C-alpha cells in the first residue's frame with residue numbers, strides 16, 4: 001500500500017485508492033468511538049492551551065504534504081481536548097445536542113454520495129425524503145395537509161425565511177421594490193426574551209434592526225399579549241406597517257412559551273402573518289403526553305422547528321414549515337438557463353434561500369424512522385424528568401428557582417450569601433465537572449441548566465448538584 005505522505009505533491013492525496021480509503025475509514029471509525037468514550041469520562045471543558053495550539057497551527061503552511069493518517073489522529077486528539085463537549089452527559093448547555101447515532105450515519109451517507117439538492121431532477125430520492133419528513137412534522141404539529149417547507153441551516157435561516165414570506169405576502173411589490181414599496185416602515189413583533197437573531201434578520205432583509213419590535217414580557221418570561229396589541233396599535237397610528245407577529249415556543253434563556261393562541265388572535269385581528277418560533281420546544285410534538293403544551297402552534301402561518309435542537313440531529317439542521325406553500329415560490333422564484341429544471345414547489349432552489357444544498361433531512365428521517373414518534377417522545381419526556389429531579393434536589397438546599405418552564409430547562413439562583421450566578425458558573429466550568437451557563441431572565445442573572453443529551457442520567461444530575469454546591 002502506498003503511503004500518500006511519501007508521494008510528491010500530488011492530487012492522489014485528495015482522491016486516494018479505494019483500499020486506502022477503506023483502511024482510513026476503518027481507522028477513523030475506531031478512533032472516533034474511542035475518543036467519544038474518553039470524552040464522556042473526562043472534563044466537559046477544554047484543557048488544551050490555546051497559545052501553544054495557535055503556534056502549532058502556524059506550522060501548517062501547506063507546502064509539504066503530510067500523511068492523512070497523522071492528520072486524522074492529530075485532529076481527533078486536539079478536538080478531544082480543545083472543545084466544550086456537547087456530547088458529554090454533563091453538558092447542561094445551550095441547546096447543542098449530543099447527536100443521535102442515526103443522524104451521524106446520515107452525515108456519512110450524505111458525504112459519500114454528496115447529492116446536490118438544488119433540484120429534484122438531479123436528486124429525486126433525496127428531495128422526496130426531505131419533503132416526506134417535512135410533511136410528517138407538519139401533520140404532527142397539527143398544521144394543514146397542504147403545508148410545505150424545507151430544511152435550513154438552522155433556526156435563524158428558518159426565521160429569516162418566515163420574515164421574507166411575511167413581507168412578500170403583506171405586499172407583493174416587496175419582491176421587486178423592497179422595503180420602500182411599503183407605505184410606511186414595515187415592523188414585526190417578538191418578545192424581548194425571544195432569540196435576538198431576529199434583530200440580525202431585520203438588518204439582513206433590509207427593513208432595519210429597529211423593525212424588530214421587542215415586546216415586554218409578563219414577569220415570567222412570556223410575551224405580554226396586552227403590550228403586544230398596544231404596540232401594534234401605536235405603530236399603526238404612527239404610520240408604520242405591522243406585518244408579522246412571531247411568538248416563541250421555548251425561549252432560549254428559560255424555555256418559556258408565549259401565549260400562542262392569544263398571539264394568534266391578535267395577528268388575526270390585525271391581519272398579520274403569525275409565526276411560531278419553536279426552534280427548540282417544537283420537539284414536544286413527539287410526546288403524546290406533552291404535545292398539548294404547544295397548543296396554538298397549529299394556528300401559525302409558519303413555524304420554525306430545529307432538528308438540531310431537541311430532535312438531536314447533527315448541526316445545523318433547521319426546518320421552516322408554512323401553510324402557504326405558494327408564498328415560498330413567490331418569495332424565492334428565479335429562472336436561470338443552466339439549471340436542469342424549474343419546478344415551483346418541487347425544486348428547492350426556487351422555494352428556499354439556499355441554492356446548492358446539502359442533504360440535511362436524512363438526519364431526521366433516519367432518526368425518526370428508527371426511533372418512531374414514541375422513541376422521540378420518550379427522549380423529550382426524559383429531559384423533563386431529569387430537570388424535575390434537579391429542581392427537587394436544589395430547592396431544599398436553598399437554591400431559588402427562577403423559571404417555570406415546560407421545556408426542560410432550569411434557571412436558578414444560588415442560596416442567599418453563596419455567591420452570584422456568574423462567579424458560581426465560572427467555578428463550575430473551571431472544575432470541568434459540568435457545563436452550565438449564565439443567562440439573563442427577566443432582567444436578572446441566573447444559572448441556566450438544560451438537559452441536552454439523551455444519555456444524561458440521574459447520577460449526572462447528582463454530580464451537577466455537587467458541582468453547584470461546591471461552587472456556591
Ligand SMILES: *Cc1c(COP(=O)(O)O)cnc(C)c1O
Pocket residue numbers: 095153154155156157159195197248249250251252277278279280306309316318
Ligand atoms: C436556537 C434558536 C434559534 C436560532 O436557531 P439556530 O439554529 O441557532 O440558527 C432561534 N430561536 C429559538 C427559539 C432558538 O431556540
